[in-house]
Amino acid sequence: MKIFIAILLTLVVAAGLAAAIQYDPGYILIAYGQTTVEMTIWVGLAVLAIVIILFFIVFISLRRGAKVSDNIGSFWSNRRARRGRSHTTLGMIAFIEGNWERSRRLLTDALKGSDAPLINYLLAARASHALGDTASSRRYLGLAEETSAKASIAVALTQAEMQVDNGRLEEALATLTRARRNAQRHPSVLILLKKVYLGLSDWSSLLELLPDLRKHNILPAEKIDSLERQSLMGQLEQAASQTDVAAVQQWWKQVPKLWQKDTDLVLSYARSLSAIGEDAEAEKVIRQALKQNWSSELVLFYGRVAGSDLTRQLSTAEAWQKEHGADPALLFSLGRLSLRNELWEKAKNYFEQSYRLAPSAELGFELGRLLSNMGALAESEQYTQQALELQGQSLPSLPQPRLAQ
Incomplete structure (x- = not known):
């Protein structure tokens, strides 16, 4: 139906044009210099229509040609981009695998088709660093920094890691x-x-x-706490190395209150004071710490230091015994404090009680020394031998002169 209507309209328009041409063909005269062109108005309109049609044909052809050219350009551009991404990926894999030379080659080759070369430059710098090529490493870092204003932190981090x-x-x-x-x-x-x-x-x-x-x-919080303890210990070691009591005590004043209750830190502080000849101050520090937090390590060291009043120091430790009972560490220290007060039998009794509860090489040697000086040579030898065994240094059973007699 639509085709029939279109044909009918075409016939009507054609008949109308034919009637108009017969009625008045019109006249057009074009003159340019000595040249003149004459034609009817209808021929002129036909020529104009043909020119317009040709113009549109040329325009459409050129436009299609441009699209074809763009498609060809996009094809090669996309191909380079795909190749660049592929080489970047392979370069990263080679980097992870430790194949530094291959990694650097692939990463730098991928730069030809990359519009974001920062990662390539940074990894190439790291690969060069791994190869020991300092000059190339610096050059790639410089190129990386030029890629973007926001690349400075990444470049600085990479450079710092290599410097470390x-x-x-x-x-x-x-x-x-x-x-x-x-x-x-x-x-x-x-x-x-x-x-x-x-x-x-x-x-x-x-x-x-x-x-x-x-x-x-x-x-993690635990790791940070460990770093803080390590840092405080390091500061104490540096202060103690100066053998300056004032420097060590000044460090302790600056230690946060929470850390002044830490057993390891208190013990290290007391040992540092004792090492520079400040036993009396070390005894005071340990005594105050034990009031807040009972610790076998602190109690053991308490028996190693000599306070300003030895009798009072022994009495203080004996008062702790009423609260803590038969504590092996406390009994060991009581024995040593008794020795400082020249109470030989008392020291022997404390040592023996501690040894029965928790024998150790150090305590065995201490008992052996005391018994030897008290004239109990057989017992002294027995404890000394046991101490060697506890220490992992037991002697083989071999003939001895006294036994041979």
Whole structure:
């Protein structure tokens, strides 16, 4: 039906045009210089229509040709991009596998078709570092930093890690300090700083870093507590190495109250005081600590130090016995304190009670020495032999001169 209507309309239009041409064909004259062109108006309209049609044909052809050219360009561009992504992936795999030379070659080759080359440059720098090629490593880091204004932190971290690997801790610290200034909350910066401070034994700086590690949940709380204890111990060791009582005591004043209750820290502090000749101060520290927290380690060391009043020190330990009963560590210390007060039989009794409860090599040697000096040579030899066995240094059974007689 639609075709019939279209044919009918075409016939009507054609008949109308034929009638119009017969009625008045019209006249067109075009003159240019000595040249003139004459035609009827209907021929002129036909020529104009043909020109317009040809123009549209040329335009459409050119447009289609441009699309074809674009498609060809896109094909090669996409092919390069796919090849670049493939080489980047293979380069990363080779990097993980430790094939540094192949990794660097693939990563740099992938740059030809990559519009985001940062990862390629950074991994290529790391691969060069692994190969010992410092010059190439620096060059790739420089190129990485030029890729984006936001790449500076990633570049600094990569550079710092390589400096740490090479043992250039001071240089790594300078690099990380700049990076931290620009990225206070960047976790990798804080983790690397922790590693550098540990390597440099910079305990004060590490202690200052710990609040940031806690704040951003970078490490488990237990690990941070362990780092804090290690840092405090390191500071104590540095202070004690100066053999300066004031420096050691000043360190203790700066220790947080919570940590002043830590058994390991208290014991290390007391040992440091004793090592520089401050037994009386060490005795006071341990005595005060034991009032808050009973500890066998502290009790044992209490018997090793000489307080300002030896009689009072022994009385204090004997008062603890009423509360803690037959504690092997306390009995051992009571024996040593009795020796300081020259109470030989009392010391012997305390040592023997402790030995029955918890024999040890140290206690065996202590008993052997005391008994030998008291003239009980047979008993002394027995305890000494047992002490050697407890220490893992037992002697083989061999003939001896006295036994041979």
